[in-house]
Amino acid sequence: MEPTIALPFSPEQQGWYEKACARIDARRLQQLLSNLTDIHSPTGAVRDINQFMAGYMSSVGLSSAYRPMNAGTGNAVGEKRGSGGGAALMLYAPIDTHLEGDASDQPWTGTTADHVDLQPAAKTVGDWVYGLGSSNPKAMVATLTEVAAALIEADVPLVGDLILATADGGMPADIADRDHAGMSGGITHLLSRGVAPDFAIIMKPWNWVYHEEPGMGWFKLRVKGTLGYAGVPRGTPGFRSSVVPAAHVILELEQWLVDYAERNTSGVVKPHGWIAGVRAGWPERPAFPSAVTEIFFDVRINPRTSPGEVKAQFAQFVADLRARHPELDLDWEMYGSVPGGTTSPSNWIVQSARRGWEHIEARPHGIPELLGGQTDGAALRRFGIPTARIGWPWPAQGSPESVAEGLGGMGATYVPDLLPCARKIMYAVIDTLTRGRAELGLR
Incomplete structure (x- = not known):
């Protein structure tokens, strides 16, 4: 892979970045993550959690809305507009869990149902948050939301528009009795109905920047x-x-x-x-x-x-x-x-995300581990939206609670692990949204 294209921040950008990072609040992130984990959200039934997200987005300064897909499910989207003449950047994560969180999961999960990471309810132990989906996808939703909240609190003078979106159907599933929910149905619904970013960042596990997904x-x-x-x-x-x-x-x-x-x-x-x-x-x-x-x-x-x-x-x-x-x-x-989806590794958003990664890691990005995990990032790219995937070390190590072996409930989150990723994403947000379109290679 080619070296990352260097483009240092101006003194003003560096100041905005430092101010915004200082507003990232680990306790607020953890409380939001706990609240999200307490709202059960299996694929095809995320109305309650995305209605909650629409309200939370509004409370931190985003213009937000719940976008229903049917009576039982829908998506949430929020926006903070800049002064004009810049790009629209979407921070995105799905919000549905991979398991039902009830007796129908047994015996196929291979564990007893009482493991803390399989429960559709939050449990907090120090800096850890447990519960079905607390790590994937809800830690991603909470982290992106905290980035948006900190950016707004820091009063960074945006040129472009920040979009924050969470959608149903991110899990690779096809739930027939819920209108065949899954298979990227939620993000496809959003993108087909006017949510039209120039760039996107999707947060998913693993501490690399990826420009493509299967x-x-x-x-x-x-x-x-x-x-x-x-x-x-x-x-x-x-x-x-x-x-x-x-x-x-x-x-x-x-x-x-x-x-x-x-x-x-x-x-x-x-x-x-x-x-x-x-x-x-x-x-x-x-x-x-x-x-x-x-x-x-x-x-x-x-x-x-x-x-x-x-x-x-x-x-x-x-x-x-x-x-x-x-x-x-x-x-x-x-x-x-x-189908899979790819973005040119030389595209602005991939390079910007890599600059943010290198800024925090203090080392060249290099060639990431080969990827087999599928996400809604492929759908974003198929819609023609250049997309970077960025994440954090996963799974979390050193849990004080016993969790299920294997994939389990993807429900054990060590909140300090999320903060470096939040700062990497903040870097790309400020790098992208404080410039005019021409600087970003856009017309």
Whole structure:
């Protein structure tokens, strides 16, 4: 990756930056994070939390509104206009959680429901805030909001316009009984209805600046047999298991996913894929082996590879598998597809975010770790909005409370970890919004 383009602050900009950073209030950020964690917000049901956010935005000096999508959900957006002639910069994070926070999550989370990070309620222990989604996404929402509040309190003379937005549907999910919420539906709704920034910064985990992110493809692979009966001897004509052959298919698919990621790595994206689950039969009818076993998985899609190309790659895998194992009866479908998105690494907002990162880290940014995580940043870029992704070290280390293993509830936040990221974002905000459009490469 090319070195970051140096563009030092003027003395006035440096003064505004220092004044704004001095107004960042860790206790206020923590209280907002606790309040947000206390408002349950599963994908497709974020009306209450975004109505709260619209009110909070107004209280810190933004002109704000709740934007409903249906009776149960909607988005929040706030704006602080500058003097004119500058860019519009949007600070963005989704606000929905990846789990329902009720009995339907069990046993699939692999833990007991009483882990503190899985509860849809906040618990504060010193500088820690726990609860479902307190780290991802609610720490991001709280941090961006604190940046906006501190900027306004510091009375920085903005030329451009600051936009703060939070939306539903950021989780990679498709919740059918809530109008198919997910799949970046909230940010798409906002961008289709007049929220039109020149640049965007999305906050997500990992302490790097990224200029691109993958999309995703969802597939179902079906292994077919016949409906069986436990009392039938093996080898009886006309009876074929779907479950036992599926075990072989799973191992073949796992290797294909590993090879796929290596084959399709480019830029800063390594498009991993994981088998998410296997489904067959009736637990209440174990005497009758299922005629179909479904294997479903998500594979990430590099911005330089289309969903159609990935579909073709998987089709070739299935064709090769059939050729090597003609006894297998297979069919498949792609049931979800989201393209990746990229911004030129030389674009103003990416360079500005990297300058902010380097200012706080006191070292060159260099090449970030390869990325496989998908966010609404891909949708922003597909709408033609140059976007930088920036974050903080994640997951937090040293928790005094026991939290679920693995991804868990993404619900353990050490607030001091967020403050360097807030100062990096503040740098890019002042760098961008105190200049005219021509300086930013805009017409």
